[in-house]
Amino acid sequence: MTDQEIPYNQRSSILIRNASLNGRKTDIRIEDGIIRSVGETKERDAEITIDAAGDIVMPGLVNTHTHAAMSLLRGYADDMVLFEWLSEKIWPLEAHLTGDDVYWGTRLACLEMIRTGTIAFNDMYFFMDRAADAVEEAGIRACLSHGFIDLFTEEKREAEMKASVALHKNIRARNNPKLSFALGPHALYTVSPEGLRWCAEYSVEHDCGIHIHLSETEQEVNDCIATHGVRPAAYLDAHGILTSRTVAAHCCWLDTDECRLLGERQTAASHNPASNMKLAGGRAIPYSDLRNASAPVTLGTDGCASNNNLDLFEEMKMAALLQKFATRDPTILPAAESLEIGTKNGAEALRTGGGVIAPGYAADIILVDRDTICQTPFHNGSSNLVYSCNGTVVKTVICDGAILMHDRHIPEEEAILERAGKAASALVARRNVA
Numbered sequence: 001m002t003d004q005e006i007p008y009n010q011r012s013s014i015l016i017r018n019a020s021l022n023g024r025k026t027d028i029r030i031e032d033g034i035i036r037s038v039g040e041t042k043e044r045d046a047e048i049t050i051d052a053a054g055d056i057v058m059p060g061l062v063n064t065h066t067h068a069a070m071s072l073l074r075g076y077a078d079d080m081v082l083f084e085w086l087s088e089k090i091w092p093l094e095a096h097l098t099g100d101d102v103y104w105g106t107r108l109a110c111l112e113m114i115r116t117g118t119i120a121f122n123d124m125y126f127f128m129d130r131a132a133d134a135v136e137e138a139g140i141r142a143c144l145s146h147g148f149i150d151l152f153t154e155e156k157r158e159a160e161m162k163a164s165v166a167l168h169k170n171i172r173a174r175n176n177p178k179l180s181f182a183l184g185p186h187a188l189y190t191v192s193p194e195g196l197r198w199c200a201e202y203s204v205e206h207d208c209g210i211h212i213h214l215s216e217t218e219q220e221v222n223d224c225i226a227t228h229g230v231r232p233a234a235y236l237d238a239h240g241i242l243t244s245r246t247v248a249a250h251c252c253w254l255d256t257d258e259c260r261l262l263g264e265r266q267t268a269a270s271h272n273p274a275s276n277m278k279l280a281g282g283r284a285i286p287y288s289d290l291r292n293a294s295a296p297v298t299l300g301t302d303g304c305a306s307n308n309n310l311d312l313f314e315e316m317k318m319a320a321l322l323q324k325f326a327t328r329d330p331t332i333l334p335a336a337e338s339l340e341i342g343t344k345n346g347a348e349a350l351r352t353g354g355g356v357i358a359p360g361y362a363a364d365i366i367l368v369d370r371d372t373i374c375q376t377p378f379h380n381g382s383s384n385l386v387y388s389c390n391g392t393v394v395k396t397v398i399c400d401g402a403i404l405m406h407d408r409h410i411p412e413e414e415a416i417l418e419r420a421g422k423a424a425s426a427l428v429a430r431r432n433v434a
């Protein structure tokens with residue numbers, strides 16, 4: 001089948017033939033966005049047939065914490081301390097962002113995510129109606145939240161509440177099962193207690209998610225104890241923020257009791273190892289404690305200004321390596337577990353219906369090359385995917401039963417690179433004259 005014949009970003013009936021799954025050859029039938037059968041099939045009547053001989057099939061990856069349009073800020077400010085990085089470089093530049101910037105930045109981010117095998121992401125940023133436009137055109141799944149930052153003033157709180165409700169309405173009106181809405185209280189150091197409480201109540205009333213930063217730095221913990229007399233997780237819990245619909249990003253400085261609290265509430269922790277190492281937070285996520293407490297652990301990249309890419313294959317490797325280094329225990333977070341964190345756990349946290357290759361699951365599937373250096377020799381599939389490969393191994397991406405990349409081709413790639421590059425230059429120029 002030539003590229004022209006592929007109906008990109010349209011649900012189709014798809015037959016994948018001869019793919020390798022857990023070391024066995026198999027066919028996979030997809031209809032109406034769902035995996036219908038896994039195993040050899042005699043049926044041949046699909047709209048699209050993909051011969052996947054030489055490819056490995058696996059669930060698509062899920063990025064549970066990002067700020068997609070920050071792809072425009074890739075390389076803009078590196079090698080800085082987190083708070084100075086935010087307050088001196090990132091926030092002053094973001095003050096000049098437009099809806100168009102967010103549209104092109106999010107298109108660029110979706111392009112990168114699709115190319116590296118990600119089929120869903122959890123995003124917190126601004127001008128999110130334009131992010132939603134970009135996401136729909138890319139065809140990927142996303143949970144979108146307006147970054148709610150009231151800086152403890154009532155006036156800003158009212159504005160952020162309005163912006164959040166408007167985004168919720170906008171997303172509902174699109175009636176796209178791949179799009180969902182979450183409240184996005186940025187962090188306990190940028191949102192008033194009233195703002196947090198409002199987000200919590202709104203999320204209960206409308207059954208939507210909550211996306212927040214939690215315990216990224218030691219300073220956040222120390223300031224919280226000094227101001228409120230409790231640690232960050234307890235503080236957020238007292239304001240109703242820790243729920244089974246909540247994704248808490250970073251979680252580096254949680255203590256054992258806080259891990260237990262996340263477990264009790266079934267709040268998902270999004271582990272962002274590259275960002276934590278780059279911004280030098282100084283502590284790795286307490287992975288064992290979270291696991292012992294049965295708190296869901298998922299994987300995220302954070303934005304492109306602190307990573308600086310959105311490749312979750314790299315992130316799976318860093319997650320495993322960082323745990324080993326930080327705990328001096330090479331047996332912690334083995335490759336197969338890292339893969340599960342990057343796929344199944346993220347899919348559960350974002351409720352995509354996918355994350356597993358089996359009948360009845362959402363058809364969120366990727367095909368990765370087996371005939372490459374990083375897969376040779378092939379002693380252990382999980383080991384190769386986590387420790388040896390990166391996102392360039394991905395050949396084909398199917399999301400909700402629609403093809404988004406086929407044989408490494410994604411429509412409009414060149415145009416997106418050009419427009420996003422121009423938007424980034426113009427944004428920096430506006431900041432420099434201001």
Ligand SMILES: C[C@H]1O[C@@H](n2cnc3c(N)ncnc32)[C@H](O)[C@@H]1O
Pocket residue numbers: 067086090091094124125147186213216275302303306
């Ligand atoms: C949604 C808001 O979150 C900011 N943001 C981006 N990265 C981080 C981080 N590691 N920690 C806290 N905030 C961050 C964005 O720059 C935006 O202002």
Ligand SMILES: [Zn+2]
Pocket residue numbers: 065066067213249302303
């Ligand atoms: Zn973040």
